[in-house]
Amino acid sequence: MRDSRGYTVFRVVNAVLILAICFVTLYPFLNVVAVAFSSQGYINAGQVSVIPLGFNVTTFGIVMGDPMFWRNYGNTILYTTVATAISMVLTTIFAYALSKKRLKGRAFFVGIAVFTMFFAGGIIPNYVLINSLGWRNTIWAIVIPNAISIFNLLVMKAFFENFPEELEEAAAIDGLTTYGILWRIVLPLSKAVIATMVLFYAVTFWNSWFSAVLYMSKPELYPVTVYLRNLLLSSAQPQDSAEGLQIAANVKAVTMLLTVLPIVCLYPFLQKYFVSGVMLGSVKA
Amino acid sequence: MSTTTNVAIVDAATPAGGAGRAETGSAASGPSKPKRPPRPAKLTWRTALKRDWRLYSLLVLPLVFLLVFRYLPMAGNIIAFRRYRPGGNIFGDEWVGFHYFEMFINDPTFWRVFTNTIILGALCLVLIFPLPIILALMLNELRSAKFKRIAQSISYLPHFMSVVIVAGMVLQLVSTRGTVNQIVDALGGTPIDFIQKPEWFRPIFVSSEVWQTVGWGTILYLAALTTIDPQLYEAARIDGAGRWKQTWHVTLPGIAPTIVVLLILNIGTFLSVSFEKVLLLYNPLNLSSADIIATYLYRVGIGSGSFSYATAVGLFEALIGLFLVLSANLISRRVTGASLW
Numbered sequence: 001m002r003d004s005r006g007y008t009v010f011r012v013v014n015a016v017l018i019l020a021i022c023f024v025t026l027y028p029f030l031n032v033v034a035v036a037f038s039s040q041g042y043i044n045a046g047q048v049s050v051i052p053l054g055f056n057v058t059t060f061g062i063v064m065g066d067p068m069f070w071r072n073y074g075n076t077i078l079y080t081t082v083a084t085a086i087s088m089v090l091t092t093i094f095a096y097a098l099s100k101k102r103l104k105g106r107a108f109f110v111g112i113a114v115f116t117m118f119f120a121g122g123i124i125p126n127y128v129l130i131n132s133l134g135w136r137n138t139i140w141a142i143v144i145p146n147a148i149s150i151f152n153l154l155v156m157k158a159f160f161e162n163f164p165e166e167l168e169e170a171a172a173i174d175g176l177t178t179y180g181i182l183w184r185i186v187l188p189l190s191k192a193v194i195a196t197m198v199l200f201y202a203v204t205f206w207n208s209w210f211s212a213v214l215y216m217s218k219p220e221l222y223p224v225t226v227y228l229r230n231l232l233l234s235s236a237q238p239q240d241s242a243e244g245l246q247i248a249a250n251v252k253a254v255t256m257l258l259t260v261l262p263i264v265c266l267y268p269f270l271q272k273y274f275v276s277g278v279m280l281g282s283v284k285a
Numbered sequence: 286m287s288t289t290t291n292v293a294i295v296d297a298a299t300p301a302g303g304a305g306r307a308e309t310g311s312a313a314s315g316p317s318k319p320k321r322p323p324r325p326a327k328l329t330w331r332t333a334l335k336r337d338w339r340l341y342s343l344l345v346l347p348l349v350f351l352l353v354f355r356y357l358p359m360a361g362n363i364i365a366f367r368r369y370r371p372g373g374n375i376f377g378d379e380w381v382g383f384h385y386f387e388m389f390i391n392d393p394t395f396w397r398v399f400t401n402t403i404i405l406g407a408l409c410l411v412l413i414f415p416l417p418i419i420l421a422l423m424l425n426e427l428r429s430a431k432f433k434r435i436a437q438s439i440s441y442l443p444h445f446m447s448v449v450i451v452a453g454m455v456l457q458l459v460s461t462r463g464t465v466n467q468i469v470d471a472l473g474g475t476p477i478d479f480i481q482k483p484e485w486f487r488p489i490f491v492s493s494e495v496w497q498t499v500g501w502g503t504i505l506y507l508a509a510l511t512t513i514d515p516q517l518y519e520a521a522r523i524d525g526a527g528r529w530k531q532t533w534h535v536t537l538p539g540i541a542p543t544i545v546v547l548l549i550l551n552i553g554t555f556l557s558v559s560f561e562k563v564l565l566l567y568n569p570l571n572l573s574s575a576d577i578i579a580t581y582l583y584r585v586g587i588g589s590g591s592f593s594y595a596t597a598v599g600l601f602e603a604l605i606g607l608f609l610v611l612s613a614n615l616i617s618r619r620v621t622g623a624s625l626w
Contacts, residue, residue, distance in 0.1 A: 121358020
């Protein structure tokens with residue numbers, strides 16, 4: 001069918017608008033990169049937008065020369081790895097059990113999980129709980145309390161429900177137990193959804209900062225997000241010297257850049273998984 | 286917020302109750318609960334456990350997790366009614382009734398943060414809710430699949446950023462030497478220190494939320510769009526509907542259940558304004574418009590150690606949220622027939 005004139009105009013305008021939206025979305029990233037590589041004079045004069053002016057990389061040396069930065073970066077890697085592993089185990093076994101229609105009491109178990117999405121204990125009771133468990137300044141305060149995301153659980157459960165039942169029945173006849181079926185049949189065939197969940201959990205834990213602020217009182221235990229947050233807050237105070245002000249803007253940009261780097265690098269590879277993964281969970285209706 | 290919203294769609298077309306949400310995958314097998322032809326004898330817990338003990342063993346750890354880290358803190362809300370002493374019982378030491386509730390009802394600061402929360406939440410709801418729908422429709426009109434994919438990838442990206450990074454970017458953009466002031470300067474204005482001005486906090490906050498959430502919000506609408514039967518468009522075309530009419534009469538009704546479900550969820554969570562972002566962006570100078578319930582209870586609770594008082598405030602907020610989501614769901618079920626459960 002040929003397009004009317006009005007529709008052609010609309011399509012062009014639409015494409016231009018979407019290009020503009022893409023630019024606006026990318027702008028803050030480009031700006032951070034530009035500031036990170038710019039020399040202090042240009043930043044201070046308010047001239048840096050998306051192109052680095054007065055190319056300079058000395059700030060990278062300043063940030064990377066701080067042992068605490070590396071220490072906290074290492075903490076982030078450790079917390080993210082451990083937390084993602086724990087989360088994946090708990091979410092997978094929970095989702096798999098809940099996906100079986102023959103499970104008596106299934107509606108009840110799903111119900112008590114879903115209810116926690118609408119009503120939560122609140123920050124103070126959680127704080128009191130973690131403190132009385134004696135988990136202050138331990139990795140457990142960060143990796144355990146948020147181990148199961150109900151959203152991820154429901155996506156995985158929906159995925160397992162779509163699984164052909166005949167396959168599992170055949171495996172059962174061949175003598176596999178529930179554990180064997182899960183480990184040897186279901187999991188190897190669930191790579192897409194597992195990759196999606198790993199990505200979701202890993203990104204969440206990489207980005208998290210607030211639990212660390214609540215439960216970690218020693219700087220050497222902070223994740224890098226808290227390092228960055230302290231940097232942002234400290235230099236939000238007016239500095240005495242113009243020099244201090246300049247370095248602050250630069251250092252902040254470099255630290256931001258190094259903090260998001262893993263996510264931005266992984267993003268293109270992993271995003272094809274999460275789109276199909278979320279679709280699996282959501283298109284079912 | 287979007288993580289909660291995503292779930293809804295799984296059940297959008299299942300009008301049944303809590304049990305119904307589990308049955309989504311089994312359209313072919315029909316209603317599974319009332320009829321169980323092969324075995325007329327009722328399945329007792331004893332036989333169920335005996336037959337499926339391995340399956341139940343998988344439930345143990347997750348249920349312990351929920352019990353300890355979700356339900357125990359819920360029970361811990363009891364310290365809103367009891368006086369808590371640091372180092373004492375985690376459920377408090379003695380009953381004080383509604384003492385702490387009366388305290389915040391009579392606290393002018395509480396009412397200021399309450400108002401701020403409602404204004405900020407309402408602004409986000411009203412301004413941000415329609416945008417993903419519009420963007421999804423725009424993306425849907427793109428002819429080039431490649432361009433569409435790239436545009437989507439770019440628009441999702443901010444969703445994966447830590448709120449600390451977002452706050453850092455916001456502070457950089459609105460700083461006196463940042464991009465916003467470069468534009469102000471180019472237009473002949475005088476630079477403003479935006480983050481220090483209470484009247485600028487809301488625009489800054491809402492636009493950063495738009496930037497971070499809109500692209501990701503389209504994912505569900507785009508998923509819903511793919512489920513619309515192409516024959517409907519065919520039929521509309523034969524009836525003489527142009528592009529606009531097709532959008533109005535086929536596309537929008539097609540995604541209406543998704544819109545309703547997401548609206549319910551957004552209404553339910555509209556008081557839980559992104560607390561972490563406010564915590565990072567507020568400062569003593571913009572406090573009068575930036576301070577919200579959550580930051581207030583963080584300050585008085587964790588900061589000053591008034592645990593019972595802060596718990597009372599938090600419980601009040603959580604109950605309003607629960608009430609909102611329940612009523613939105615009920616109204617929607619009455620009016621549109623679509624609901625979460």
